[in-house]
Amino acid sequence: MENLLVEQKNSFNFLLKKMPKNIINSNNHIDLSNIKIGLIIDDVLEAIKKIPDKSISTVVTSPPYWNLRDYKDNRQIGNEKNPLEFVNKIALVGKEILRILKDDGAYFLNIGDTYVDQSLQMIPQKIAIKMQEQGWLIRNQIIWYKPNHMPSPVKNRLSNTYEVIYFFTKNDWEKKVNFNLDAIRIPHKSNFKKQNPKMIINYSKFINETKNKGASPAARLVNGCEKYTIKRNITASQKEISDYLKNALKKNNINIATLIKILGEEKYKHKANHWFRVDAGGSYPSKEDWKELKKILKFNDKYDNQMLKEYKYLQSVESHPKGKNPGDLFIANTAKSKYKHFAVFPEEIPELAIKSCCPENEFVLDPFAGSGTTGVVANRLNRKCILIEVQKDFAKIIKERIKDIKIL
Structure with missing residues (x-):
C-alpha cells in the first residue's frame, strides 16, 4: 500500500513538472500575471475556459x-x-465571455450574414437576440461600410456593402462602463485650407462655424435666424426628486404599483417607475406628469418652480474641442494581405474598440484571432492581449506577425 502511494505521488509530481508554468493547477486557468501577448492554439470553447473570471x-x-x-x-x-x-x-462563446469579462468591460462582435435559397438568414440579428437573453446590453449596432466591398454578379437584388459590429456590455445599469469617447473622437473639419495669404479673404466665408445652430435645416440655412428650445431649469438631483416622491407616497400610504393604477396603467406602466430610480435609468417627471402627481399626492410647492417653469434656450451648441463622436457608421476597407485565402480584419476596427474601452496595460481578447490583427493593434497600443486560434496555419501567420508572442 505504501509503495502504491509513493508511486502515485511520483506520478503526480511528474505531471506537475510537465504542466506549463502558466497554468494554475487548482482550476486550470492561465496565470496572466507575466503575459504581454499570448496565443492559445485550440478549439475556442475549450481554450476560453482556461481564462480566469473577470480578467479581460x-x-x-x-x-x-x-x-x-x-x-x-x-x-x-x-x-x-x-x-x-x-x-x-x-452564443456559447458569448456566455463564456460574460464570465471572463470585467464588469466595466466591452465586447465588440463583427459578424457576417449569408444567403440560403436566395434569402438572408439574419444571423447577426439572431445572435444579438441570443446575447440579450444571456444578459448582455446592446450598446450599439455599428454598420461597417466597406468601400472596397466584393463585386457581385447578382441582378435580382442589391450588392452587399456592409457588415454589422455589435457593441455589447454587461446588463447592469449600476456598473459604469469603461468607455473613453475622447480617445476616438474625430477632429472637426474646416473647409478652410492653407492658402496663399493674399487669398485668405476669398476663402473665409467657407470656414465652418464653431457653433451648431440646431438640427433643423432652416437653422443651418438662415444664419441670422436663431432657433430656441423649451426646457426646464432643474437643479435638484434625480435622487432628491426621487426621495421627495417616495416620501409623498409614504405619507399617502400608497406604493408605486397603486400610483400607476391611479395614473392609468396603459400610459404609465413603463414610465412611472423611472421617477423613483436613482441610477442611469432614472428620469424626471414631465411638466404634465408633475401636475398629475401633485393632484394625487398633494405635496407642497417646494420643487414647482423647477418642475413646472419653462424657459427658452438658444439652440446653439459649441463643438467639443476634442472632436465629434464618430457615430455608428464605420467606413473602412477590408485590409490587404500577403497571405492567401484570408479576408483580413482591418486594423481600424480593433483600434476603435481598444482605444475606447481598454485602458493601457489591461487585457484584450480575440477568440477568433485569424491572422492576429487584434494582437498587432493591441501590441502597438500598449495593451496586453490573448489570442485564440484553432487553425495551425493561421497560428503560424500570427507568430510571424507578432515575434514576441507567447504560446500558452
Missing part, C-alpha cells in the same frame, strides 16, 4: 462566416449543419 477588459473579434469555408477541422466554427447551430455556438 475588451473582447473584439470576427468569427468565420457560416458555411463559407471549410478548413478540414471538425473543431472549426462556421461549418455547422444549419445557421441555427452556428448561432447557438457563437
Whole structure:
C-alpha cells in the first residue's frame, strides 16, 4: 500500500513538472500575471475556459462566416449543419465571455450574414437576440461600410456593402462602463485650407462655424435666424426628486404599483417607475406628469418652480474641442494581405474598440484571432492581449506577425 502511494505521488509530481508554468493547477486557468501577448492554439470553447473570471477588459473579434469555408477541422466554427447551430455556438462563446469579462468591460462582435435559397438568414440579428437573453446590453449596432466591398454578379437584388459590429456590455445599469469617447473622437473639419495669404479673404466665408445652430435645416440655412428650445431649469438631483416622491407616497400610504393604477396603467406602466430610480435609468417627471402627481399626492410647492417653469434656450451648441463622436457608421476597407485565402480584419476596427474601452496595460481578447490583427493593434497600443486560434496555419501567420508572442 505504501509503495502504491509513493508511486502515485511520483506520478503526480511528474505531471506537475510537465504542466506549463502558466497554468494554475487548482482550476486550470492561465496565470496572466507575466503575459504581454499570448496565443492559445485550440478549439475556442475549450481554450476560453482556461481564462480566469473577470480578467479581460475588451473582447473584439470576427468569427468565420457560416458555411463559407471549410478548413478540414471538425473543431472549426462556421461549418455547422444549419445557421441555427452556428448561432447557438457563437452564443456559447458569448456566455463564456460574460464570465471572463470585467464588469466595466466591452465586447465588440463583427459578424457576417449569408444567403440560403436566395434569402438572408439574419444571423447577426439572431445572435444579438441570443446575447440579450444571456444578459448582455446592446450598446450599439455599428454598420461597417466597406468601400472596397466584393463585386457581385447578382441582378435580382442589391450588392452587399456592409457588415454589422455589435457593441455589447454587461446588463447592469449600476456598473459604469469603461468607455473613453475622447480617445476616438474625430477632429472637426474646416473647409478652410492653407492658402496663399493674399487669398485668405476669398476663402473665409467657407470656414465652418464653431457653433451648431440646431438640427433643423432652416437653422443651418438662415444664419441670422436663431432657433430656441423649451426646457426646464432643474437643479435638484434625480435622487432628491426621487426621495421627495417616495416620501409623498409614504405619507399617502400608497406604493408605486397603486400610483400607476391611479395614473392609468396603459400610459404609465413603463414610465412611472423611472421617477423613483436613482441610477442611469432614472428620469424626471414631465411638466404634465408633475401636475398629475401633485393632484394625487398633494405635496407642497417646494420643487414647482423647477418642475413646472419653462424657459427658452438658444439652440446653439459649441463643438467639443476634442472632436465629434464618430457615430455608428464605420467606413473602412477590408485590409490587404500577403497571405492567401484570408479576408483580413482591418486594423481600424480593433483600434476603435481598444482605444475606447481598454485602458493601457489591461487585457484584450480575440477568440477568433485569424491572422492576429487584434494582437498587432493591441501590441502597438500598449495593451496586453490573448489570442485564440484553432487553425495551425493561421497560428503560424500570427507568430510571424507578432515575434514576441507567447504560446500558452
